[in-house]
Amino acid sequence: MCLSVLLVPLSHGPIRALPHRPSTAILHPQAFTPRDSALHVLNRLAYGPRPGEPDRVAAMGVMRWIDRQLDPAHVDDAALGAREPQFKVLTYDRHALADVYFGALRERRERNLAEPRAADTMGMRDDPGPNARLGRRLARDVADLVVVRAALSERQLAEVMADFWANHFNVFFGKGADRFLLPEYIERTIRPYALGRFADLLRATAQSPAMLVYLDNWQSVAPSAKAQRAGGRRPRDINENYARELLELHTLGVDGGYTQQDVVNVARIFTGWSIERPRQGGAFKFYDRAHDRGEKIVMGVTYPAGHGMDEGLHLLAWLADNPATARHVSHQLCRRFVNDQPPDGCVDDAVAAWQRTHGDIREVLRAIFHGPDFWAPENVQAKVKSPLEFVVSALRAVQADPDTTPRLAQVVARLGQPLYLHVAPDGYPESQDDWVNSGALLNRMNAGVALAVGKLPGAIVNLDLTIPATSSREQLIAAVDEQILGGAMTENTRRVIREQLRDLDDPVQARALAVGLALGGPEFQRQ
Amino acid sequence: MAISRRVFVKSGGLALVSFGLDPLFLARAAFAADTPGHPSTRPILVCLFQRGAVDGLNMVVPYGDRLYYKERPRIAVAQRDVVDLDGYFGLHPRLAPLKTLWDNKSLAVIHAAGSPDSTRSHFDAQDYMESGTPGRKATADGWLNRYCQHDREHLSTPFQAVAFGPRLPRILAGSAPSLAIDDLQTFGVRAPGAARDRLTEAFEQLYGGAATGLLATSSHEAFEAVQLLNRANPGQYQPADGATYPRGRLGAAMRQIAQLIKADVGLQVAFADVTGWDTHVNQGASEGQLATRLADLGQALAAFTTDVGERMRDVVVLTMSEFGRTIRENGSLGTDHGHATAMLVLGGPVNGGKVLGRWPGLDPADRFEGRDVAVTTDFRDLFGEILTRHMLATDLSPIFPGFTPDPARFPGAITA
Numbered sequence: 001m002c003l004s005v006l007l008v009p010l011s012h013g014p015i016r017a018l019p020h021r022p023s024t025a026i027l028h029p030q031a032f033t034p035r036d037s038a039l040h041v042l043n044r045l046a047y048g049p050r051p052g053e054p055d056r057v058a059a060m061g062v063m064r065w066i067d068r069q070l071d072p073a074h075v076d077d078a079a080l081g082a083r084e085p086q087f088k089v090l091t092y093d094r095h096a097l098a099d100v101y102f103g104a105l106r107e108r109r110e111r112n113l114a115e116p117r118a119a120d121t122m123g124m125r126d127d128p129g130p131n132a133r134l135g136r137r138l139a140r141d142v143a144d145l146v147v148v149r150a151a152l153s154e155r156q157l158a159e160v161m162a163d164f165w166a167n168h169f170n171v172f173f174g175k176g177a178d179r180f181l182l183p184e185y186i187e188r189t190i191r192p193y194a195l196g197r198f199a200d201l202l203r204a205t206a207q208s209p210a211m212l213v214y215l216d217n218w219q220s221v222a223p224s225a226k227a228q229r230a231g232g233r234r235p236r237d238i239n240e241n242y243a244r245e246l247l248e249l250h251t252l253g254v255d256g257g258y259t260q261q262d263v264v265n266v267a268r269i270f271t272g273w274s275i276e277r278p279r280q281g282g283a284f285k286f287y288d289r290a291h292d293r294g295e296k297i298v299m300g301v302t303y304p305a306g307h308g309m310d311e312g313l314h315l316l317a318w319l320a321d322n323p324a325t326a327r328h329v330s331h332q333l334c335r336r337f338v339n340d341q342p343p344d345g346c347v348d349d350a351v352a353a354w355q356r357t358h359g360d361i362r363e364v365l366r367a368i369f370h371g372p373d374f375w376a377p378e379n380v381q382a383k384v385k386s387p388l389e390f391v392v393s394a395l396r397a398v399q400a401d402p403d404t405t406p407r408l409a410q411v412v413a414r415l416g417q418p419l420y421l422h423v424a425p426d427g428y429p430e431s432q433d434d435w436v437n438s439g440a441l442l443n444r445m446n447a448g449v450a451l452a453v454g455k456l457p458g459a460i461v462n463l464d465l466t467i468p469a470t471s472s473r474e475q476l477i478a479a480v481d482e483q484i485l486g487g488a489m490t491e492n493t494r495r496v497i498r499e500q501l502r503d504l505d506d507p508v509q510a511r512a513l514a515v516g517l518a519l520g521g522p523e524f525q526r527q
Numbered sequence: 528m529a530i531s532r533r534v535f536v537k538s539g540g541l542a543l544v545s546f547g548l549d550p551l552f553l554a555r556a557a558f559a560a561d562t563p564g565h566p567s568t569r570p571i572l573v574c575l576f577q578r579g580a581v582d583g584l585n586m587v588v589p590y591g592d593r594l595y596y597k598e599r600p601r602i603a604v605a606q607r608d609v610v611d612l613d614g615y616f617g618l619h620p621r622l623a624p625l626k627t628l629w630d631n632k633s634l635a636v637i638h639a640a641g642s643p644d645s646t647r648s649h650f651d652a653q654d655y656m657e658s659g660t661p662g663r664k665a666t667a668d669g670w671l672n673r674y675c676q677h678d679r680e681h682l683s684t685p686f687q688a689v690a691f692g693p694r695l696p697r698i699l700a701g702s703a704p705s706l707a708i709d710d711l712q713t714f715g716v717r718a719p720g721a722a723r724d725r726l727t728e729a730f731e732q733l734y735g736g737a738a739t740g741l742l743a744t745s746s747h748e749a750f751e752a753v754q755l756l757n758r759a760n761p762g763q764y765q766p767a768d769g770a771t772y773p774r775g776r777l778g779a780a781m782r783q784i785a786q787l788i789k790a791d792v793g794l795q796v797a798f799a800d801v802t803g804w805d806t807h808v809n810q811g812a813s814e815g816q817l818a819t820r821l822a823d824l825g826q827a828l829a830a831f832t833t834d835v836g837e838r839m840r841d842v843v844v845l846t847m848s849e850f851g852r853t854i855r856e857n858g859s860l861g862t863d864h865g866h867a868t869a870m871l872v873l874g875g876p877v878n879g880g881k882v883l884g885r886w887p888g889l890d891p892a893d894r895f896e897g898r899d900v901a902v903t904t905d906f907r908d909l910f911g912e913i914l915t916r917h918m919l920a921t922d923l924s925p926i927f928p929g930f931t932p933d934p935a936r937f938p939g940a941i942t943a
Contacts, residue, residue: 109808109859112808112809112859113808113809113859172650174650175648175650241664244664245664245665248665249665254665384741384742413694414694416694416695416707418694423650423653423654423697424654424664424665424697425664425665426664426665426667429667432740432741432742433702433741434700436741436742436745437695437704437705437706437707437745437748438685438704438706438745438746438748438749438752439695439706439707439708439714439749440745441734441742441745441746441749442714442715442716442749442753445716445726445730446716446717449716449717449718449726450717490736490737492732492733492736492737493733493736493737495736496729496732496733496736497729499732500725500729516726517729517730517733520730520733521730521733521734521737522733522734522737522738522742522746523737525742526742
């Protein structure tokens, strides 16, 4: 075992008397082993360990594993590569998806006019036309892709970051044209920029048709006579929606020091940032005639009159470089990776890296993972998994395979996180306060048990891959601890499982019970 | 309550466990003596969200206004079909089951109610009505949850706030504990027969011994809720007095809310929603698409009040919808997104037998943006009145941030 690996988590000082921790802590006061480090890193940078993985990562060297995850292009991903062709939606571009969408709308209109007892327009539920059927299948593919990628990819950190940014730059899949704009948003805007420069990601989202539709900027026009459209409809005007969320959620944060007047002026800057006609595919297009060419002042910076699209680009670059943005986004990254209440030191380290590298996300993350807070015992096992994290980590823990149906995404939805269907722009929450409630826990217990007996919809399970059925209860419990809980099983859990196994003679049933209790129990909810 | 281990083994244990397929058998408590819970006299609020923007004008018809018929030549409800309320307004005929409630003064209508925000986006408008902050999207929690947060008097029970459906709706999102229940019958750890109790006990011990913080308190609540439900529910529920709920999601939700109220598990706020109101095409008039939905609604509400019976003296049911629909019918025999709509309040504490709020009329000069019914009652004034006068909230400002509540603007839905 490489000594340098042993040293890293301890390199911030000698082993000292650790502060009192609740009994759930997996760490023994006398040793923070490489295996413990590996488990921690797999829980945070990945969607949980697969059986035997903590040892493999420890053997490779935890910091080396982290470095590799920060450079996903050089991580081979053959297993996922073999599965991706099953997802038809990946072969549809924006135009093709638009065709399906408008085809479905046309079918429904024709059906409604033909039948007096037609279903309501919002639901699209009873609509069996071929385009509608295809559209629904493609939509389910999009959600299911998230689960399959998260479960199977070797580029785990990249998948975690794709999830992080999809929430940070939330788009609601159900809003109008977003129904055919979102897939490209994920494939071309979020995923490629997830570990690059924040400025590039920000600009890509600002110009993405999906975001322009979701936050209504596509119909934001300067209220000058030239920009008004005549006839019938009410006059179009500036729409502040995108401007407000850009400042509040995407960059500076609610305390970032901007005023309502700044929001208005940012909105003016982005007038004209729109899309081509949706039926033509809805690509990004800047409409000069809709743009407000007057002078604007945003947070003390003057944008002289007479400019077009370039002032939006300047503003985006300025926002990306702004210390408040660095702090706001760093805060969220520390919340995701370290603790629901991110420690100041962690945020400071991240901000310093941001400023040093002009917002290179990879380097900001590296600073977080090298900082003492990431490894501090009080931050280990200190977070609770989101529904997506719980389902994917459970699949990985028993080496279950997602089948070719979209039912696993539906399981995640039933646990409270329907993917890409968060309506408000703040995205799915990060903290356990939002995920943990009594109903949710009962659902997770049931899901854990269901997976263990092979009845979780969408999952193909063969426990023989992970834990041999054995008549020795102690061996079974040890295997569950080792393979599924990464060695984190508490004495209480051990005692309860042992008690429950007492009169179960059938080894297969015993194994299912032990695994189900482990997956549904409290240790497995933590990360 | 000791369940024999041999029973567990005999029944085949976990081999029969399935995810959501086996109905949960709710057993009587082993200690057979009935614990007659003293029926609580705490006020209860049931919110019912009609998602999709219900057409208030065909729901509570202003048949006294000639313009109604002029603007809707093909989809107006004929005067001879309406169930007259006050000589000017009448109920859609399929809401006839609610007429007795009107007559005994436990049903009021608030017409021209809605949001000060002019969005006609379903998602945004629903978001605003659930968050209680129209115009502001970044509000993290819902107004009903904020009420629970600030309700100092509440009993500490896992059933304080319950939403029926697969997920917790926006309106109940927030730090106050609330339960999303898809189906009372399947709430709990799922396994057949005695295996259920064994598994429940096992998980209870796992969480009881090892969880800390929120995992501990939530799991404790979960098991408490399961136990409460087991104790209070004797299996097949029979609605009282022959109340007949319509089949479907709405009927099921209202029946289960009634069940929970009568089970005395400490329910204070309940929520259910029903879709299908977005009638852009082929809306119908006395018959048709909307009529079918209204029949479902009317039957569900009537059955609920019959079933809950005397306890209705403590219950207020409030319907709401994100906005209304255009006054004029469109080219597809339907209506498009509008502004103000009609909301109903039912229950003992209601100041019933009236159409409340200021009716602006359908005259073009009085319309919103020249096409819709204008809003004369901000939904926060209606909800605020119910929270203050019925649910005994003492301070509305944290519940509706950015809004200055004023009793002078209350529409008068609750008897003082």
